[in-house]
Amino acid sequence: MGGDKPKMVLLNANNYAIWKTKMMDRLYVKQLAKPIEKKGVKPTEFTQDWNELDRRCLVYIRDYIDFGIIHHLENEETAYGCWTKLEGLYERKIAAHKVGLVRQLSKLRYLDDQPITEHLN
Incomplete structure (x- = not known):
């Protein structure tokens, strides 16, 4: 159990924020992060x-990009070019999604006939 390593997720259209964090961590561990850092x-x-x-x-x-979106990177020849392409494709979507979630949260109202645990969840 002590030697179990967390699995790396494949990037898909819905998990960029998690993937980006985990990928940078792995690049540092593998000593491959310099092209992105610089x-x-x-x-x-x-x-x-x-x-x-x-x-x-x-x-x-x-290696950690889902086959459904790898075609976006077929012309990228550098690690930093690939990285910035992915940021351009997915970073904005995440920001817009967060704004949508905040709006949705601000509209939440407790209904009298609703169990409080359901409301809190």
Whole structure:
């Protein structure tokens, strides 16, 4: 039990916020986060092969994307390009969804004949 690792989720159209957080964590653990951190620009002090690191990062990201949306990334050749494409596709939808949830929450009213536990849930 102690050695169980949390599973990585596949990115689909509905779970970008969770996927993004978990993916960045995994990229850090695998030491592949530099291309994303540095916005695709090789740091001058970087001594490793930048192109190889970038490609490994890109492959790792693509491994955790659902087949239903991978076609959006077919022309992306860099990890940072892939990352920004995904942000453009899904980040705005999440913000709009949050606004919708806040509006929905503000409209909630307790009905006298409704059990209080149901209302709170």
